[in-house]
Amino acid sequence: FARVCYEEALKHANKRKTFGKTLVQHPVIRFKLGEMARQIEATHSWMEQVAYQVGTMHPLEANMKLGGVTALLKVQCTKVFEYCARESAQIFGGLSYSRGGVGEKVERLNREVRAMAVPGGSEEIMLDLGIKQMSKLAEMAKTLVEQAEQENAGNKKQMAMARAMGVNTDVFGDANAFGDPYWYQASNSPFYNESHRKLREYVRGLFEKEIMPHVFEWDENLEIPREVHRKMGSLGLTSLAMGHPYPVEYGNIPDFLKGVKIDVFHELIVSDELCRCGSGGVAWGLVGGLTIGLPPVLRFGPKAMRDRVAPECLSGEKIICLAITEPTAGSDVANIRCSAKKSSCGKYYIVNGEKKWITNGIWADYFTVAVRTGGPGMGGISLLLIEKTMPGVTTRRMKCSGVWSSGTTFISFDDVKVPVENLIGKENKGFKCIMHNFNHERFALCAQTNRFARVCYEEALKHAHRRKTFGKPLIQHQVIRWKLAEMSRLVEATHAWLENVAYQLSTMHPLEANMKLGGVTALLKVQCTKVFEYCARESAQIFGGLSYSRGGVGEKVERLNREVRAMAVPGGSEEIMLDLGVRQMRKLAEMAKTLVSEANQGNEASSRL
Incomplete structure (x- = not known):
């Protein structure tokens, strides 16, 4: 209805x-x-x-x-x-x-x-x-x-x-009601096999030992130690964050996954488990720049560039980021102004301009940069790989409300000489390269965001069992149970849609996925960020003043309330995503109607399509 x-x-x-x-x-x-x-x-x-x-x-x-x-x-x-x-x-x-x-x-x-x-x-x-x-x-x-x-x-x-009766007894994790995805809690799923279960156990133990105890410290220090990046690479987890098809030829993967067909559900598990830490800064600090900065190199960069850059970044030895947003151009990518003009000798691009809100930029070794090499609009954009050591590159840390340990950065390029060999894809065709990774970028943001919503819910649930008011635990007050139930229904519905889209990404040809899933991932992103915002607010209400104090019992909830906008705006604001989602799905529906109509009329070309 x-x-x-x-x-x-x-x-x-x-x-x-x-x-x-x-x-x-x-x-x-x-x-x-x-x-x-x-x-x-x-x-x-x-x-x-x-x-x-x-x-x-x-x-x-x-x-x-x-x-x-x-x-x-x-x-x-x-x-x-x-x-x-x-x-x-x-x-x-x-x-x-x-x-x-x-x-x-x-x-x-x-x-x-x-x-x-x-x-x-x-x-x-x-x-x-x-x-x-x-x-x-x-x-x-x-x-x-x-x-x-x-x-x-x-x-x-x-x-x-x-x-023996066929009852699923596979309970994983802390077994808090809705505290983990439904398939963790003795339920059935057509999406996961033994390799997924092994990966789940592997990353849960790893992150609880290597990441969770240090989140507050890293966030306060505004940085994640470089050796943590190297460890992630050596243990084979960075390759699993890169999107389908996964670059296993350039990066390590866990031994038990060698020979296994890697799919988007493996990536979803890694992202979901990492974000249990309750910090967008840590999640983005470890893989934020990598998952958006390296894919254009892998998909469109020349082989020499791929062979040099990909192993360094996937091993954690070097850090890469994506530099598109500018002070005057955010979601409106086609209006970027950062310019790249050919030198008189034709061997270099001379880059001038600024980039803003660049994740990982403060300590990045490589920048995948959108520049204007041609006329106005999307037809004049190219992508260049710029190295931090090139003269004329300067970076300055930005002070933001949240995601402190992700290294949000303001970058200036002042007559930077970039070899023409550092062109990614074709000149003036960079907009296509940028768009190619948007589905994966948005899906990755969705996976992170919905786990953050779940973290807010789970922290509130645990607190409601511990905290007593008027002589009884909070959980025994009906209004608190209602709040928890409202959060859980939204998180569960959203995760089910997330798994649905993961299945499409895993089974579709990349060209088919790019054509069909743009509108879907745009709307999914809005769903995830709105649910996160709701859960952040409601969990803060359950924690009371403890959600307004940095550190302590309400640490995760306080931090995540500051990071809601960091998830809602990057990758496309909610307003633009709603508009884009409907327009793209309408366009796809019209194409489908036309093809079916022409095929029914005996149009040979349409029948072949």
Whole structure:
């Protein structure tokens, strides 16, 4: 019903004209459509995930495990339906208030919202039931894990019997309700195999030992020691952050993954586990510049450049960053001003200009830089690899609200002589190279952001069990359980969509993915950052004043509240992503309609396509 509201609104927006143009040509209407679409897609992905559990679990297992999940899923569905009913009515205007006619479906569905929200359990009861049941299940899981570790013969027999019945007993991590992705908590998934489980265990142990104890120190010191970069490289984790296809020929990977087909779910595990540290600064400090600065070199750089730069960066010996944003050009990439003019001898580009908000720039050895080599617009942009040692390059650290240990930087280029051999791709074709990595960049940001939302939720959940007010733990106050339930339903729906997109990225040809997933990843990014912002705020409310103090019990929540905007703006602001998402998905739909129509008419070229 939510999707019907959205689709009716979309069709109406394509037909209805106001002020001399169709509704869909007004940015505010595309914004509304994008907001509806992102929530529907996240919800449907979660619904498919639950359908998989129901279809693969023994009925007794499903009854035990899925009560809390389906309760929260129902709230997710009815709240999204209510939102879409309202927004579609706004797009239809008075036509949504007339029974029959063009707005018939939207008018009727607006009357039926409460009919879906109340039966089967009201939203208020479902929120409370969901978090209580999942907390109870988590306690059972913790007990099972503890008993299994004690090597009690009776417990082992019980576990063996459960497995013989096909019951999933794979509990990993701290077993806090929704504190980890759903597949960690004895649920089934079609996406993960033994190699993923080994990687999960490997990185959890590694990050808890090498990263987690030092996060506060590194953030306060504004830097991650270079030896940590080298260790990440030597242990084979940097290659797994680079996007499909993974550059295993240039970088190390863990021994147990050699010979395994690496997919996007391996990358998702590494990113998700790293971001348990609750610091965008540490996550970006370790792989932020690498994941956006090196891919253009790998995809479009000449072989000599790839062979020299890629091994150095993937090993952690050198650091690379991407330098696109300027003081006057952010998301509007086509308007960059930093210039690169050929020298009279033709052997160099002379680069002049400035770059701003460059992640890892303060200690980077290489800069993948967008420069203007031609006329205005996207057709005059090229990419150059500039080295920090080249005369005329200066860097200055920027003081930002958050992500302190990521090295956000202001860069100046003053008559920098860059050899023409350092051109990445073709001259004046750099915009295509930049766009090529945007899907992966946004997906990586989404993976980080949703784990940060989950960290906020999990920290609040643990605090609610410890902290007492009015003679009882916070968790025993219904309003606190509601807050936790609202956070968990949003995080779970978003992660299900994240896995859905990971599957598309893993199975599509790169050209197909670039064509089909631009709009999807744009909307997914908005979904992730809005959920993160909500969870950051609500977790801070549960922590109270402790969320406003640097360090201590509320350390992660305080830091993540400062870093919300750092996730919401880079890679495309929410406003631009909503507009881009709807425009790209409309364009793709029109292309599909045309191809099908021409193929049905016997058009040979369309049939071949």
